[in-house]
Amino acid sequence: MSSQTRYVERAIPRISMHDFEDRIEEITTQLIDAAENVGFFTVINHGISKEDIEAMFATSKSMFDLPDNVKATVPWNANNVGWEKNSQIRPSTGKPDSKESYQLQFGENMKDLWIKDSDLPGFQTTSLTFMHRVQEISERLMRCFARGLGFPETFFIECHGISRPNSQTTMRLLHYFSQPEESDGQEYHRAGAHADWDFLTLLFQKEGQSGLEICPGREVVTEFGIGDEWTKVEASTEAIVCNIGDLLMSWSDDRFKSTFHRVKAPCEPGDYFGDRYSIAYFNQPCKDTLIQGPLKKYPMVTGAEFTENAMKRNFAALQEKLKTVAAA
Numbered sequence: 001m002s003s004q005t006r007y008v009e010r011a012i013p014r015i016s017m018h019d020f021e022d023r024i025e026e027i028t029t030q031l032i033d034a035a036e037n038v039g040f041f042t043v044i045n046h047g048i049s050k051e052d053i054e055a056m057f058a059t060s061k062s063m064f065d066l067p068d069n070v071k072a073t074v075p076w077n078a079n080n081v082g083w084e085k086n087s088q089i090r091p092s093t094g095k096p097d098s099k100e101s102y103q104l105q106f107g108e109n110m111k112d113l114w115i116k117d118s119d120l121p122g123f124q125t126t127s128l129t130f131m132h133r134v135q136e137i138s139e140r141l142m143r144c145f146a147r148g149l150g151f152p153e154t155f156f157i158e159c160h161g162i163s164r165p166n167s168q169t170t171m172r173l174l175h176y177f178s179q180p181e182e183s184d185g186q187e188y189h190r191a192g193a194h195a196d197w198d199f200l201t202l203l204f205q206k207e208g209q210s211g212l213e214i215c216p217g218r219e220v221v222t223e224f225g226i227g228d229e230w231t232k233v234e235a236s237t238e239a240i241v242c243n244i245g246d247l248l249m250s251w252s253d254d255r256f257k258s259t260f261h262r263v264k265a266p267c268e269p270g271d272y273f274g275d276r277y278s279i280a281y282f283n284q285p286c287k288d289t290l291i292q293g294p295l296k297k298y299p300m301v302t303g304a305e306f307t308e309n310a311m312k313r314n315f316a317a318l319q320e321k322l323k324t325v326a327a328a
């Protein structure tokens, strides 16, 4: 079905966050280097133990194990919250990802969209506790990026405040369905190639459940095209994989790169075909945040406008793709 992937080795920087307050300068230098040259890096010694990450994965699995009619009581909506199944179509593939996901936020968008305690006891509390811990790590990284770009140190933390009702920061629980190892002629996409449009994504994976790949080389945030040489990112439960999103690329006037990535449709020997669980934490701006880089390369927009523009660009690229699929 799909042709063999061309792979290249690229080193993915691994950054330790131990003794953060004493090492903030050194960590900032490492982060800025990774952001400029790769767009992807992993953080270790970040303060969340492997056991706590495994516990969140267990909670996520219990939620996905609920019957579809229960999960359908908290349906996805365009505020990027709620549960969906086989419904996200990526412009790069023109086909839905073979997965289900449940997106959670801190603010008013989550009204009536939490799985009830009567369906899964403790789900909301466990998830929110974990989200606050990932937010703490995100805020340390934001302090470094603010320093690196010459903004006041707490600038990005305020722009992405999670205690504001209009917060849009999202944690996405993901479950990719297991796929047949014997080809049945179909290609089952997991997450088709895309760039994220947030500030910074923090991704948790489970050891053994590989599939994440990156394709760097993007020069400007407004372009959509991707190259065809991929690099595998190892799945480790302890390390958090971080990628720059379009928002930070724009805020840095294209100095920091938002990188195309995918979860490969398994199709070659050595690929992982089993159920795959991951957790992505997207740092999103509040709706009224004003966004513009120090060099003013792009016009100033609000957080709400930035998201809307990203969705429009995505939609236009999808229409183009569907045209070529229909013509083929």
Ligand SMILES: O=C(O)CCC(=O)C(=O)O
Pocket (backbone or CB within 6 Å): 172, 174, 191, 196, 203, 205, 212, 261, 262, 263, 278, 279, 280
């Ligand atoms: O599940 C993964 O490993 C990646 C997910 C992802 O890139 C996304 O949801 O934006």
Ligand SMILES: [Fe+2]
Pocket (backbone or CB within 6 Å): 194, 195, 196, 201, 261
């Ligand atoms: Fe992504």
